[in-house]
Structure formats: structure tokens, C-alpha cells
Amino acid sequence: MDDYFKNINSIVIDVLKEVGNIGAGNAATALAKMLNKKVDMNVPKVNILDLCEVPDLIGGAETLVCATLFEIKGDIEGSIMFLLDIDSSKTLISLLMNGYETKELDDFTKSALQEIGNILSGSYVSSLSSLSGLNIKISVPSLAVDMAGAILSVPAIQFGQISDKILIIETEFSEGADNVRGFFFLIPDYDSYGILLKSLGVTNYE
Amino acid sequence: MSNIIKIGMADLNTTVSPGILTTLGLGSCVGICLYDPITKIAGMAHIMLPSSKNIKNNSNKAKFADTAIEKLIEDMVKTGANKIRLTGKIAGGAQMFSFMNKNDIMKIGERNVQAVKEILRELKIPIKAEDTGGNYGRTIEFHSDNGCLVVKTIGHGIKRI
Numbered sequence: 001m002d003d004y005f006k007n008i009n010s011i012v013i014d015v016l017k018e019v020g021n022i023g024a025g026n027a028a029t030a031l032a033k034m035l036n037k038k039v040d041m042n043v044p045k046v047n048i049l050d051l052c053e054v055p056d057l058i059g060g061a062e063t064l065v066c067a068t069l070f071e072i073k074g075d076i077e078g079s080i081m082f083l084l085d086i087d088s089s090k091t092l093i094s095l096l097m098n099g100y101e102t103k104e105l106d107d108f109t110k111s112a113l114q115e116i117g118n119i120l121s122g123s124y125v126s127s128l129s130s131l132s133g134l135n136i137k138i139s140v141p142s143l144a145v146d147m148a149g150a151i152l153s154v155p156a157i158q159f160g161q162i163s164d165k166i167l168i169i170e171t172e173f174s175e176g177a178d179n180v181r182g183f184f185f186l187i188p189d190y191d192s193y194g195i196l197l198k199s200l201g202v203t204n205y206e
Numbered sequence: 207m208s209n210i211i212k213i214g215m216a217d218l219n220t221t222v223s224p225g226i227l228t229t230l231g232l233g234s235c236v237g238i239c240l241y242d243p244i245t246k247i248a249g250m251a252h253i254m255l256p257s258s259k260n261i262k263n264n265s266n267k268a269k270f271a272d273t274a275i276e277k278l279i280e281d282m283v284k285t286g287a288n289k290i291r292l293t294g295k296i297a298g299g300a301q302m303f304s305f306m307n308k309n310d311i312m313k314i315g316e317r318n319v320q321a322v323k324e325i326l327r328e329l330k331i332p333i334k335a336e337d338t339g340g341n342y343g344r345t346i347e348f349h350s351d352n353g354c355l356v357v358k359t360i361g362h363g364i365k366r367i
Contacts, residue, residue: 055215061231062345064360069303142303146360149215149231150343153254154302156215157234157314160254160269161261 015200017046019131020169023124024184028173030123034116035095035175042172044184049166054152057168058085058183061149066105068117068141069154072125075134075199076192080125081155081185082117086145088180089113095175105145114143124184132199155185210347213237216269218251220281223351232298232344234315236271236322239295239346240278240331241353242287248350249282251275255314256321271321275329294331295355295367296322297346299338315339335367 024044032039047057055061067083084092090102093109096116102109118141129136144151159166169184188196211219213229221227223246229237238251251274255261258270267273283289299319319338326333337344337357347356357365 055231071305139305142305144302144341146233146302147231147343147345149345150233150300151231151302153215153231153233153235153343157254160216 012197012202013046013048015197015202016167016169017044019128019200020044020046020171020184022131023127024169024171026123026127027120027171027184030119031116031173034119037095037175040174042174045170047168047170049168054156054166054168055149057170058083058148058152061147063148064145065148065151066110066113066143066145067151068114068121068143070118070121070125070141071139072136072188072192073139074129074136076136076188076195078186078188078192079155079158080121080138080187081183082121082124083148083151083183083185084113085181088182091178091180092116095178095180110143110145114141117141117143120182121184128186132196134196134199155187158187158189161190213250213252215252216254216266218249218268218274218278218281220247220249220278220285220287221350222247222285225350227348227350228346230345232346233300233302234298234318236296236298236315236318236338237344237346238271238275238278238322238326239297239348239355240275240282240292241295241348241350242282242291243293243353244288244291245286246350246353247282247285247287248348248353249278249287250346250348251278253318253322256317271318271325275322275325279329292331293353294326294333295335295348295353296326296333297337297344297355297357297367300340300342300344302341302343304341337365337367 028041066089173180210226227250229252240249253274258264258273267277299315345358
């Protein structure tokens with residue numbers, strides 16, 4: 001397993017897609033409860049991309065984005081990141097606070113976004129945990145608002161130790177006419193990737 | 207401008223005056239800029255990890271500080287630069303997210319900067335300027351006509367070093 005995506009087959013992709021789908025579905029339910037509104041969700045796109053292609057997905061390396069990062073502990077270790085573009089962040093805040101208009105992200109709105117990230121990632125992880133039967137916990141979140149390239153360097157570096165490619169789950173939520181485009185990055189450690197797939201019933205991933 | 211060369215993540219390249227090398231959105235990665243002031247040959251590498259040792263998948267030389275610097279110097283010498291005249295400028299190595307318990311992977315920016323400095327010292331390449339650390343991203347532009355490094359940030363101003 002020199003490069004763990006080299007021999008990745010369609011079964012593995014399907015399993016990861018399904019995990020992404022269920023996880024994001026739970027996250028959407030959590031969001032709907034929090035907003036007390038109906039939230040729709042598109043089928044998540046699962047992408048395996050070259051590291052250098054990742055910033056372009058979000059609109060270029062210099063695009064301002066908002067990201068919440070968590071450490072995963074328990075049976076598997078690694079991190080999980082939830083990333084939003086700035087417009088989506090503002091839309092979310094407006095939905096959450098009945099039309100509150102954000103010009104610049106300040107401490108108050110950042111803290112709100114951190115909490116949203118926390119709830120969404122928490123429900124994502126708990127569905128991953130119940131699907132796989134693994135004990136997975138997440139740490140307190142850490143939020144950063146900066147250039148996409150700089151923020152993505154964090155998961156890229158963690159992935160970079162084992163591969164030149166990265167796994168991304170893109171989900172889109174919508175509430176009425178408002179769209180929120182978010183990205184989940186599940187970044188298991190080298191050993192944890194195998195543990196995760198095995199517990200999901202994939203044995204021939206190598 | 208057509209003479210701007212973009213360096214991606216885990217990538218490196220060289221140019222001659224009046225070419226400009228740029229890398230967008232450096233986070234915990236480090237941008238290493240080397241310059242020969244006589245021939246005006248400039249080189250830039252965007253590294254992600256401090257060392258290629260102990261890493262199984264280390265085929266991409268530009269990803270690691272040790273192999274990237276070696277390859278960058280090799281490429282610059284090939285285009286006519288003199289290794290003895292080379293000077294360096296570095297930027298990046300930020301810690302984008304902060305956690306209470308600082309494990310190794312979170313301090314990767316700091317480790318990258320340390321590794322780059324050590325390697326350049328061993329190679330006797332003086333570091334003329336640096337803009338490293340902090341918790342914010344940087345876009346850098348290295349001008350081969352005068353060896354000037356422009357560092358742009360969101361909310362932390364523009365620097366020329």
C-alpha cells in the first residue's frame with residue numbers, strides 16, 4: 001500500500017460515497033433542527049483529487065474561506081474539516097439569526113460558525129461511528145478564516161505523508177432559495193484508513 | 207503578465223530576469239526562494255513536509271524540504287546559476303489552526319521552517335529575509351530582476367522583503 005489511492009476500486013468509492021451521504025444527511029437533519037426549517041440536501045460528490053487541484057475546487061488558492069477543524073480520537077485517529085466559502089458562511093449566519101446581515105466576519109459570527117461546524121461535523125462523525133461500529137470522538141473545534149490554499153494545506157500535509165491525493169466529500173444544503181455549499185474532508189491517519197474500510201465491510205481495498 | 211510562473215503545492219520552478227515566480231495561499235507549507243544576483247536566475251519551491259526520510263511515498267521531490275532544495279539548486283545550476291552566489295528568502299510555515307494539545311502534525315509549519323533553515327545552513331546559503339510563522343496564509347511573488355520577495359496576506363498587509 002505505497003499509495004493508498006492507487007488501487008482504489010469502485011466498491012471503495014461507493015462505500016465512501018455512502019458514508020458521505022449518510023453522514024451529510026445526518027448533518028442536514030441537525031442543521032434543519034437548529035434552524036427549525038426544512039433543509040434539502042444534494043447527493044454528495046465524492047472526489048479523489050490531486051493535492052494541487054484542491055484549491056481550484058473552491059475557486060482558487062486565494063479565495064477567502066471559513067473552515068472548522070477537529071481532531072478525531074478513538075478507534076481511528078486523524079482529523080475532519082468542514083469548509084465553507086464566505087458567501088455560504090454569511091448565508092448560514094443569516095439563516096441561523098433570522099436575517100442577520102454580515103459584512104465582515106467578527107468574533108461573534110466566527111463563534112456562531114464554529115458552533116455550526118461543530119454540530120454538523122458532530123452529526124457526521126456520529127453517523128460514521130454508528131455505521132462502522134467504531135468508537136470515534138471529535139475534539140473541540142478550531143476555526144480559521146483565510147485563503148483556501150493556506151487552509152487546505154493543513155489536510156493536504158496530513159494526507160501528503162501517505163499520498164499525493166486527497167479524499168473530499170462535497171455537500172450542498174439548501175433552504176428555500178438560499179444555498180450553502182460545504183465540503184467535508186475526512187482525513188484518517190495511515191493505519192486508520194484501513195481500520196475504517198474494514199469495519200465498513202471492505203476487505204479488498206489494497 | 208505572461209512572465210509569471212505559478213508554483214503549485216509540492217512543486218518547484220526556476221526563471222530568469224524579468225520573470226516572476228509566485229505561489230498562492232501558502233499555509234503551513236514553506237516557500238523557498240533562491241537567487242543568484244549576478245545571472246539574475248531565481249528559483250522557488252513550495253514544500254509541504256520537512257523530510258523525505260521515513261516516508262514511504264517520497265517520489266515527488268518537491269514535496270519535501272531536503273529533496274526539493276537539492277533539486278531546485280540542481281535546476282538553477284543547469285540554467286547557469288552559480289551555487290556559491292545563491293542567497294535565500296523564505297516565507298510561510300504558519301499554524302492555521304490552534305489546538306490546546308499541540309501535537310506534531312499541528313506544529314508542522316514550525317517544523318518545516320526549522321528544516322529549511324537547517325538545510326540552507328548546511329549548504330552555506332545565507333537567508334537574507336524571512337516572513338514565517340503566525341496563523342495566517344500568504345501569497346508570495348519572487349521577482350527575478352531584483353530578488354525582491356513580495357508577501358501578501360488577508361488582513362495582515364503586504365510586505366516586501
